[in-house]
Amino acid sequence: RRGAIDFDTTETKFRFDDNGKVAEVIPLLRHDAHRMIEECMLAANVAAARQLLRKKMPAMFRNHEPPSEEKLEDLRQFLAELGLQLGGMPKPTAKDYAELLEQAKGRSDYHLIETVLLRSMMQAVYAAENKGHFGLALEAYTHFTSPIRRYPDLMVHRAIRHLLTGGTPKTFPYGQAQLQTMAEHCSANERRADEASRDSADALKCEFMLDKVGLEFDGLIVSVNSFGLFVELADIYITGLLHITALDKDYFHFDPIGHRLTGERTGKVYRLGDAIRVQVAAVNLDERKIDFVLAGGGTAGGSAKGRRQSRRTGSKSRPQSEARPIAEGAATVTPAEVEAPRQPSLTTRDSGQRWRPAEKGWGSRHPARRKRSSSKKTAGKKSRSRRARNASGKRRS
Numbered sequence: 001r002r003g004a005i006d007f008d009t010t011e012t013k014f015r016f017d018d019n020g021k022v023a024e025v026i027p028l029l030r031h032d033a034h035r036m037i038e039e040c041m042l043a044a045n046v047a048a049a050r051q052l053l054r055k056k057m058p059a060m061f062r063n064h065e066p067p068s069e070e071k072l073e074d075l076r077q078f079l080a081e082l083g084l085q086l087g088g089m090p091k092p093t094a095k096d097y098a099e100l101l102e103q104a105k106g107r108s109d110y111h112l113i114e115t116v117l118l119r120s121m122m123q124a125v126y127a128a129e130n131k132g133h134f135g136l137a138l139e140a141y142t143h144f145t146s147p148i149r150r151y152p153d154l155m156v157h158r159a160i161r162h163l164l165t166g167g168t169p170k171t172f173p174y175g176q177a178q179l180q181t182m183a184e185h186c187s188a189n190e191r192r193a194d195e196a197s198r199d200s201a202d203a204l205k206c207e208f209m210l211d212k213v214g215l216e217f218d219g220l221i222v223s224v225n226s227f228g229l230f231v232e233l234a235d236i237y238i239t240g241l242l243h244i245t246a247l248d249k250d251y252f253h254f255d256p257i258g259h260r261l262t263g264e265r266t267g268k269v270y271r272l273g274d275a276i277r278v279q280v281a282a283v284n285l286d287e288r289k290i291d292f293v294l295a296g297g298g299t300a301g302g303s304a305k306g307r308r309q310s311r312r313t314g315s316k317s318r319p320q321s322e323a324r325p326i327a328e329g330a331a332t333v334t335p336a337e338v339e340a341p342r343q344p345s346l347t348t349r350d351s352g353q354r355w356r357p358a359e360k361g362w363g364s365r366h367p368a369r370r371k372r373s374s375s376k377k378t379a380g381k382k383s384r385s386r387r388a389r390n391a392s393g394k395r396r397s
Helices: 032-054 069-081 094-104 110-119 151-164 176-212 346-351 374-390
Strands: 011-016 022-028 061-063 125-127 216-225 228-233 239-243 251-255 260-263 269-271 275-284 289-294 311-316
Touching (some): 022 176, 032 151, 094 110, 176 289, 216 269, 228 275
Antiparallel strands (some): 061 125, 216 228, 251 311, 260 269
16 A cells, blocks of 8 residues: 555575485465565564654664666666656656556566666665665664564664663663664675675575586576676576677677667677576586576577667677686676565565575676686695695694
8 A cells, every 4th residue: 555666576495305415496485474474574663663763762774765866767768668657757656666567567578677677776774864765665664573683673672672761862872873883884794694695595506507517498587787698597596697708699789778788790689588598508616606608599589670779898709618707896786675686575675574585696606706816826835835845744734
């Protein structure tokens, strides 16, 4: 009724065999019971935020600001190409987003529209000043329900307890400036925790794919960048990179607004949401990377005829013989709560219900970590050899 946005996204979990190896990557299903719990948690969080504001109590709030003007303009241009329009412009509300999603249901490009809408969002953060929660369509919001595992929730409990024991805002031991510093620290640590969770999930996914090099899979393009395509394999929810050098022998233009790569000579289009068939080319367990190449006869998208001219990538395709690291500094657009094409819904993430981050972690890490140069490795080996000789034959750790 309030117009909150509920993106239909997929979380995953691992099923292990008797030897502790990943046997399967399967989706986590949301049932009515989950939604009821989410709504109860949201109600508790909202009640806590309102009480703190009513008493003018210093506290940590959970803010999710509206999309920036730049992102809204890009979104407007993208939707115009599809014959769609986001209501409420230039300042749309969450209800406008929800109505557009409802309007797009049943379309063949629904997943594409949903993904682009999600990526137009800002990221939710903790702050000492309440600015409301755009995605949940709430004027005030905080995290209250999980004090045993989230420090902001514990701080909210302290503030409420202070009020219940007869304290006043002036006698609360935490001031506004101190709370803001703590909120920024908690926001940064939240991102670090998400990154660590994705890292471990990526390692398990790479291990699962080690014996599948050379096999072909149907997939879906879930991200388009100037350096290539991220493809999620159907039914196993694992994502890898199809580098631009592994595409058709052509010069590709990158259109960041249309989320597509277009071949200059062939007119071939690779677009977000397109189906594509790929072959697993390489799996690098150390770097959490999975690389794909086009499968024989694999196709995606269509002709560029009638579509808007886009920008060059500045890269020409060439044969790919090995897994290539992604250029340092390359980054994807960040959705509202977490940075990924397929994420838990805004409602799930900010209700306080425990969840496992889903596919932000490209089966390949992104951007790739810097490798230590071979010269440094060689120098390290020589140094260890000298230490071993100096130890008169005794082994040193």
